[in-house]
Amino acid sequence: METDFLKTFTRIAELGSMAEAARDMGLTPAAVAHQIKALEKDLGVTLIARSGRTVVPTAAGYRLLEKARPVLADMNGLRALVQESAMQGELRLGVINSALHTLIPEMLERYCRKYPDVHVHVHADVSPQLLHQLQEDIIDLAVCQHPAFDLPKTLGWSLLREEALIVIAHKSLQREPPLHLLKTQPFIRYDRKLAGGRRADAFLRAHHIEPKASFELDSLLAIALMVDRRLGVSLIPDFRSPLTATLDIAALPLENTGKARAFGVLWKRESPRGMLVQAMVEQAREMAVKYGEAYEYQGHQ
Template sequence: MDTRFLESLVAVADHGSMAEAARRLAITPAAVAQRIRALEAELGTTLLVRAGRTMRPTEAGAAVIERARLLLADERELKALALADTPAGELRIGAIATAVTGILPGVLARLAANYPQVEIYVQPGNSIELYDRVIGGELDAALVVEPPFAPPKTLAFALIREEPFVLAAPRAWADRDPLRLLAGEPFIRYDRNHWGGRLVDGALRRLGIRPRERFELDALDAIAVLVDRGLGVALLPDWPPPWPEGLAIARLPVPGLDISRRIGVIWPRSSRRRRLIEALIGEARRR
């Protein structure tokens, strides 16, 4: 049984479509479909069915996927063991959106130059999803917002950067008092389901401000665009560029606002890819 077929099955189950699985695996949708058909023929059962616009595992498929995740993790471990004396093999990392565009490009370029034998897979997502994938063994490490709780002792967290929160406002309002803007203008909220959004929620409570909420979004760049269009103000982390192009917004410090979004790498302390993860952390801290 070709483990690439199992990898394709897991990818379709995780992302709900062959097209997205193909994009993640850097192959064509036809190749993904062929792998799934070959796997179903070998096992003699249907593994995936279509439910509306998404692909869902059958009962048999769910059972196979559960074991497939373990087999794929074991395969990566075997490769790491075989290459234990050199920084080589596969490194599966996750990263939040602003880290994908603002931190990883330079880091990946230096890693590729210094460690040409390392194959890197990048999984974008939000911090909560990526944390769970590290816990579940699907990712070797992830660039995330520091959890608002103490992670288990089996995990390590290495701080990469701190991003102070600022008030994003239309540039025409740059000379106005930030606290008055927060209290009086429509507020575009950073989604409270995200750890960064919870920081904002707690800070507003401490400031005693109940803003006039207009929208709540989980995409920071989209929030910045809405501010640019004059739809309100927002508390955003001052993340590394690039920001969306052509924005006419001001980033104002807020008196009494003492919160920062701490971005770092989280990984299992017992990981056999420790050398690769430490190389990733070192390169990220060099930027």
Template sequence: MDIRYLHNFLKVVDLGSMSEAARQLDVSPAAIAQQMRTLERELGASLLVRQGRSVQPTAAGQRLLERGRILVQDADALRDWVATDEDEGELRLGTVNTALHSFLPDILQSFAKHYPGVRIALRSAITPALYGALTQFELDAALCLKLPFELPKTVCWASLRQEPLVVLAHAHDAQRDPLELLRTQPLVRYDRQLAGGSLADRYLQAQRIQPHERVELNSIMAIALLVQRGLGVGLVPDIGRGLEGPDLCKLAVPAVSVPEDGAPLPARELGLLWRHQSPRGHWVQTLLRCAREVIEA
């Protein structure tokens, strides 16, 4: 049995679509379909059944799914164990954009001093996508936001920093009340479909502020650029050193409680995710130490 076919079977089941699996794997849908037929022929059982536009595993496919993940994981670990030199190889790292645009370059610079022969394969995405890639063995670690559910025992989490909400304003408004700015100035809104944007929206609702929105976008750095040009104010998580500029200031906002339970509205939390048993675990631990040193400096 070709372990690549088994890996692709897992991808098809996870996505519920052969065409989407083919797109993400950068192969043709016909190739994926042929691989699935080959697996079925080798195992002597039907593995997938169509339900409308999606595919679902049969009972036999479900049994293969349960053991297949372990087999793929063991094959990946074996290949890495044989091929990975202590000081050379590739570390597959995922990151959210805010980390990429702030302190990640310093973390990678520090890591490179420890392992100059290790290549970093970097993938930028939102946290749910990074978590999915990690659990599907496509990433070794991910610098991302804390997930809102309990992690399985196979995945580890280390918190690195809290990112409370701040108002981004033009430097000439540095002495003004941040809540007054949110009430009176156009808002360059952080995308509400993202965790930080949703947090900002909950804050505005708790403060009973109905802002005049100028634009909504999914980049904190882009919001900072628009604010510097006098196009309004922003309410975003404080990503640290990335929010700097001669015409930009950050204003802390008063704490607020969530109406549902009276608890304080939490800050956004960023940290490192990695798989518990990984042949690249020693690299991940070094990366974690580098991240803590950079962020705490």
């Protein structure tokens, strides 16, 4: 009896859907159906039955489920035991620049404190390049924007943050309407070669605003520093960084900005560094919760 087939069966029972279990496990529906049929053939009983739009275990399925869960838990414990020494070596992490200024430093601090024998090589690039590097096994995982297309089932994705467009201005201008600032103040443009810059440009066109552009930069942190120096206002994704906390800038919300910029962790489901990758994914999720709660407390959400 295949342990993986038991995992698939228990996940179907938990989700009540073979299609949902397939998506959750990164398998095709056909592969899930094949595993269940093979398990039923091996045991000589029917394990699941349809009940309306869901599937439920049969009486035999419930009996198997009762015994399978502790067996799978024991297997996971054995795997963790023999892989304790696997938490060492090199992990190659690709990140976008704005993540370097927000989640990444503390995330790495926690990760390296927990796994001191892991050497993390951090490489900064734009999201499309990071996706290519992940697919070519140049990096092991990436903190980047979600691609504009559906991901293949070979890749895992976990959302860390969504960032709507905002206007940032010097605090002396924070009582002015944000659209008025875009029309009247010197404008620091976010690089249109980047997805966030193109989204900002589309917003300006939709509102028939032709700003007085003085600069165009690909660094959100640099833009914030220039706004602090009263060199203009800008229209950027709502990135919040400890590095901007002491600046004299104000974040002014906008209405009807369209879809927010989503960035998260992207990784290959099958990797020779799987244990290291999953540990980093879990650390990233913890940091996302922490930062999200902090923003909500500060009234930024």
